[in-house]
Amino acid sequence: MRERASTLTTVESEVRHQIVELETVTVRFAGDSGDGIQLTGTLFTNTTALVGNDLGTFPDYPAEIRAPAGTLPGVSAYQICFSSQDIRTPGDQPDVLVAFNPAALKVHLPDLPEGGMILVNVDAFTEYNLKKAGYTSNPLEDGSLAKYRVYKIPMTTATLSALREIDLPAKDKERCKNFWALGLVYWLFDRPLEPTLRWIEERFKKNPAIAQANATALRAGYAYGDAAEMFTVHYRVRRAQIAPGVYRKITGNEALALGLIAASQLAGRPLFYASYPITPASDILHELAVHKNFGVRTFQAEDEIAAMCAAIGAAFAGYLGATGTSGPGMCLKSEAINLAVMTELPVVICDIQRAGPSTGMPTKTEQGDLLQALFGRNSESPVAVVAPATPADCFYMAIEAFRIATKYMTPVILLSDGYLANGAEPWKLPSIEELPKIEIRFRTDPNGFYPYLRDPETLARPWAIPGTPGLEHRIGGLEKQHITGNVSYDPKNHELMVKLRAEKIARIAEDIPLLEVFGEPEGKVLVVGWGSTYGAITSAVEHWQRKGAPVSSIHLRYLNPFPRNLGEILPRFEKILVPELNLGQLALLLRGRFLVDAIPFSKVQGRPFKISEIIDRIGELL
Amino acid sequence: MTHGGDGQGTVVKLTKKDFVSDQEVRWCPGCGDYAILAQMQKVLPELGIPREKFVFVSGIGCSSRFPYYMNTYGFHGIHGRAPAIATGIKVCNPDLSVWVVTGDGDGLSIGGNHLLHAMRRNVDIKIVLFNNRIYGLTKGQYSPTSEFGKKTKSSPMGTVEPPVNPICLALAAEATFVARSVDRHTDHLAYVLERAARHKGVAFVEVFQNCNIFNDGAFEPFADRSVKEDRMVVLEHGKPLIFGKNREKGIRLNGTTLEVVTLGDGITEADLLVHDEKRPDPAIAFLLARMDYPEYPVPVGVFRAVEKPTYDELVNAQIETAIAERGPGSLEKLLRSGDIWVIE
Numbered sequence: 001m002r003e004r005a006s007t008l009t010t011v012e013s014e015v016r017h018q019i020v021e022l023e024t025v026t027v028r029f030a031g032d033s034g035d036g037i038q039l040t041g042t043l044f045t046n047t048t049a050l051v052g053n054d055l056g057t058f059p060d061y062p063a064e065i066r067a068p069a070g071t072l073p074g075v076s077a078y079q080i081c082f083s084s085q086d087i088r089t090p091g092d093q094p095d096v097l098v099a100f101n102p103a104a105l106k107v108h109l110p111d112l113p114e115g116g117m118i119l120v121n122v123d124a125f126t127e128y129n130l131k132k133a134g135y136t137s138n139p140l141e142d143g144s145l146a147k148y149r150v151y152k153i154p155m156t157t158a159t160l161s162a163l164r165e166i167d168l169p170a171k172d173k174e175r176c177k178n179f180w181a182l183g184l185v186y187w188l189f190d191r192p193l194e195p196t197l198r199w200i201e202e203r204f205k206k207n208p209a210i211a212q213a214n215a216t217a218l219r220a221g222y223a224y225g226d227a228a229e230m231f232t233v234h235y236r237v238r239r240a241q242i243a244p245g246v247y248r249k250i251t252g253n254e255a256l257a258l259g260l261i262a263a264s265q266l267a268g269r270p271l272f273y274a275s276y277p278i279t280p281a282s283d284i285l286h287e288l289a290v291h292k293n294f295g296v297r298t299f300q301a302e303d304e305i306a307a308m309c310a311a312i313g314a315a316f317a318g319y320l321g322a323t324g325t326s327g328p329g330m331c332l333k334s335e336a337i338n339l340a341v342m343t344e345l346p347v348v349i350c351d352i353q354r355a356g357p358s359t360g361m362p363t364k365t366e367q368g369d370l371l372q373a374l375f376g377r378n379s380e381s382p383v384a385v386v387a388p389a390t391p392a393d394c395f396y397m398a399i400e401a402f403r404i405a406t407k408y409m410t411p412v413i414l415l416s417d418g419y420l421a422n423g424a425e426p427w428k429l430p431s432i433e434e435l436p437k438i439e440i441r442f443r444t445d446p447n448g449f450y451p452y453l454r455d456p457e458t459l460a461r462p463w464a465i466p467g468t469p470g471l472e473h474r475i476g477g478l479e480k481q482h483i484t485g486n487v488s489y490d491p492k493n494h495e496l497m498v499k500l501r502a503e504k505i506a507r508i509a510e511d512i513p514l515l516e517v518f519g520e521p522e523g524k525v526l527v528v529g530w531g532s533t534y535g536a537i538t539s540a541v542e543h544w545q546r547k548g549a550p551v552s553s554i555h556l557r558y559l560n561p562f563p564r565n566l567g568e569i570l571p572r573f574e575k576i577l578v579p580e581l582n583l584g585q586l587a588l589l590l591r592g593r594f595l596v597d598a599i600p601f602s603k604v605q606g607r608p609f610k611i612s613e614i615i616d617r618i619g620e621l622l
Numbered sequence: 623m624t625h626g627g628d629g630q631g632t633v634v635k636l637t638k639k640d641f642v643s644d645q646e647v648r649w650c651p652g653c654g655d656y657a658i659l660a661q662m663q664k665v666l667p668e669l670g671i672p673r674e675k676f677v678f679v680s681g682i683g684c685s686s687r688f689p690y691y692m693n694t695y696g697f698h699g700i701h702g703r704a705p706a707i708a709t710g711i712k713v714c715n716p717d718l719s720v721w722v723v724t725g726d727g728d729g730l731s732i733g734g735n736h737l738l739h740a741m742r743r744n745v746d747i748k749i750v751l752f753n754n755r756i757y758g759l760t761k762g763q764y765s766p767t768s769e770f771g772k773k774t775k776s777s778p779m780g781t782v783e784p785p786v787n788p789i790c791l792a793l794a795a796e797a798t799f800v801a802r803s804v805d806r807h808t809d810h811l812a813y814v815l816e817r818a819a820r821h822k823g824v825a826f827v828e829v830f831q832n833c834n835i836f837n838d839g840a841f842e843p844f845a846d847r848s849v850k851e852d853r854m855v856v857l858e859h860g861k862p863l864i865f866g867k868n869r870e871k872g873i874r875l876n877g878t879t880l881e882v883v884t885l886g887d888g889i890t891e892a893d894l895l896v897h898d899e900k901r902p903d904p905a906i907a908f909l910l911a912r913m914d915y916p917e918y919p920v921p922v923g924v925f926r927a928v929e930k931p932t933y934d935e936l937v938n939a940q941i942e943t944a945i946a947e948r949g950p951g952s953l954e955k956l957l958r959s960g961d962i963w964v965i966e
């Protein structure tokens with residue numbers, strides 16, 4: 001969130017509560033991973049999107065499916081920032097914390113600013129739960145929360161009493177308390193219940209009792225807010241003034257899956273997506289498996305090596321071959337990625353980065369695989385690397401990855417991360433006509449066919465697929481003779497081929513957009529980012545620009561090759577700051593490539609940057 | 623599978639020559655791989671499949687150079703991964719005849735996992751494993767099929783690991799076609815390769831292959847012409863298991879064990895196990911696969927040949943069902959699925 005929520009106007013509402021208008025609000029739901037926090041957050045987001053706010057979300061959950069209930073590591077959270085203005089991140093800190101138990105309060109309280117609102121489920125503040133969360137006294141009673149606006153709400157008992165007429169075991173009823181709380185938060189922010197009611201009906205079609213219970217709980221939570229004395233006001237965040245168009249809410253993984261399908265449609269070739277389940281990439285496989293009527297073949301391989309190899313086989317056979325994984329899977333794929341480099345076949349490899357090394361923190365975000373993507377294979381192994389900047393951008397970069405892969409006959413690595421993958425934002429739907437065309441030309445003419453005779457402009461070799469009469473040929477991982485593609489150990493030929501493979505990737509720079517500087521084209525500080533840090537960096541830079549400070553930024557969505565004007569932009573600034581969720585990998589590249597004093601700004605906590613962190617760091621350089 | 627043609631619909635008769643590539647064969651003189659190559663080039667023209675529909679995929683090893691010598695589409699992959707590459711090819715183009723050539727190290731050590739899963743899934747590919755019980759290309763280390771105690775460069779005091787039996791492994795994975803032959807037994811090898819080629823579903827063929835440089839004579843004790851009748855038994859569907867120079871010996875099933883019996887003295891052909899390659903469960907085939915020299919004759923032939931839906935067929939059938947039920951996908955509609963809203 002760029003600014004603290006500001007009170008604009010106060011109007012009388014028909015009911016006895018006043019409505020206060022706010023520009024931007026950040027709400028965080030937190031509870032046990034078994035409390036349905038992610039679902040609650042997602043449904044709140046869906047409704048918020050539909051009422052026309054701009055928004056950003058940050059789901060933050062433990063790797064364990066059901067970590068021990070009530071414990072600190074078991075806390076799952078979902079943050080959403082929504083606004084009547086244009087926003088780019090899920091907010092630095094919550095204005096409202098909805099805490100379903102003591103552990104959730106304990107974990108998330110440090111993020112809450114003074115005066116922040118806390119809605120707690122008092123029913124969960126039992127001695128047992130307090131002890132589990134490591135509290136020695138009850139924070140609701142010992143005065144330790146004096147700086148905050150605390151609302152003690154009996155969510156469990158209120159839910160049970162709302163559902164007393166419904167014939168369900170008490171345990172099932174109790175599980176409806178997230179819907180009750182959601183209803184209350186809807187009331188608090190003046191949002192309609194209908195989208196969630198529709199969702200409940202659809203989701204529990206086969207279980208009317210559960211549907212009724214959840215719907216009743218939702219309504220009861222809403223009514224509670226309306227009736228309770230404790231709330232004197234509730235809030236309204238107006239529709240955002242955003243560009244006209246048709247919108248939907250989208251996460252990075254959804255956008256990526258849709259982008260792969262779109263690429264296949266634009267190319268007129270079916271998609272083959274091979275993957276081995278891994279957090280946070282699995283949702284792409286799930287999403288693609290649904291869309292078989294687009295001709296999408298999904299292959300749940302026995303491991304990531306097989307997934308990459310099968311995608312190569314698919315590409316050899318003339319399909320759009322893709323694979324998706326996260327860091328540990330990238331390690332396994334690297335030998336096969338090199339096979340795609342050597343055989344010069346178009347495969348798109350999606351790496352949804354997570355905190356490492358090794359298994360690391362599976363559900364936490366990081367940008368640690370940049371150098372791996374560029375260099376993490378034996379020998380000279382150039383591949384194209386792209387990185388979407390926002391969840392919706394995953395759609396466009398997936399198309400772009402396939403456009404490059406098929407035009408240049410090369411593997412392309414797409415670097416997303418956990419933050420983009422699970423974060424959501426409103427997406428203005430593009431018209432199909434404005435999407436790039438992907439032109440596929442299979443070689444069919446046997447006259448003058450050589451497997452490694454390159455296109456003089458792109459240096460791409462011909463794509464000659466099995467089944468084509470007269471083009472029978474052999475490819476593989478051994479070094480190829482220039483043009484003929486026969487196995488060759490000739491020293492000069494090897495050097496030529498190494499250079500040709502590098503040159504082919506370098507030439508892609510002619511075919512990608514130039515960087516646009518956000519702000520003045522020269523000045524004191526240039527902030528250089530890549531991938532998912534776009535929102536936080538841009539908002540921080542905008543903050544300084546509004547104050548008239550000489551700060552600009554550029555954002556790299558193409559990491560290999562770099563956009564061709566990068567080298568011209570860098571020297572026009574006195575200081576170059578490179579915020580990254582790693583220990584300075586892009587900074588290292590910029591220093592090596594351009595001999596500039598790029599200053600790394602690292603964060604490796606498994607969490608995205610806060611806008612304020614970047615604002616402060618820029619401030620130090622001014 | 624479409625039949626031989628020149629693209630204009632006329633059937634062209636292919637010959638062995640059509641499958642010989644222009645690349646110089648680089649195996650050591652005397653290597654068993656030559657014999658397998660020759661038989662393959664002899665069998666393929668008989669299948670009535672146009673040449674452009676063949677794809678040979680391999681891993682790494684001496685044996686894995688095979689695709690370079692076949693004038694078909696070919697993919698020399700990376701160590702052990704050929705079954706995965708082949709799966710991608712076959713799923714995307716079920717019309718192709720896809721072959722995997724692998725070695726005992728390639729297929730059973732580094733690539734064991736992929737081999738297992740390709741067989742379990744019943745991908746319609748033909749896998750030929752050249753078993754020389756040694757690592758050839760890396761110059762003579764023991765392999766997963768080297769016999770216990772074998773002395774090699776990497777096991778100067780003898781190995782301390784028991785070998786894996788490739789046929790047992792294939793049967794455990796319930797591969798729908800499982801067979802074995804020997805490089806030098808050319809007619810039998812041709813027969814087995816042709817059977818594999820005509821099988822619908824995964825076909826696993828183990829070929830005993832002599833590496834005359836690093837493991838010369840590995841199969842001679844039972845496969846040599848002078849002794850093979852007595853030390854090997856040829857499995858033939860519907861026929862009793864009889865072997866021996868004078869066809870005087872047989873295999874009998876006694877409870878859950880197989881025993882070698884001599885015909886005569888009250889034991890007749892009727893007492894012998896009759897080979898049934900179509901038997902749905904692979905239990906008897908497994909008993910047969912475990913027979914080894916010197917206790918038993920070494921079995922060759924088709925252990926198992928059953929029909930089951932293939933992986934590639936099922937994957938593509940789901941695509942057709944989805945299109946039939948939902949209509950071909952519309953990108954426009956897909957983007958607008960879920961909750962959308964309009965800003966004016």
Ligand SMILES: Cc1ncc(C[n+]2csc(CCOP(=O)(O)OP(=O)(O)O)c2C)c(N)n1
Nearest residue numbers: 682683684685701725726727728757758759
């Ligand atoms: C990843 C990897 N590890 C190791 C090697 C080295 N290597 C090449 S072939 C081979 C063993 C081949 O043995 P086998 O599969 O039995 O084939 P053969 O050469 O005997 O035909 C090894 C270990 C390699 N090429 N790649």
Ligand code: SF4
Nearest residue numbers: 650653684758833834
């Ligand atoms: S080393 Fe052995 S397996 Fe390899 S080519 Fe020579 S004889 Fe054949």
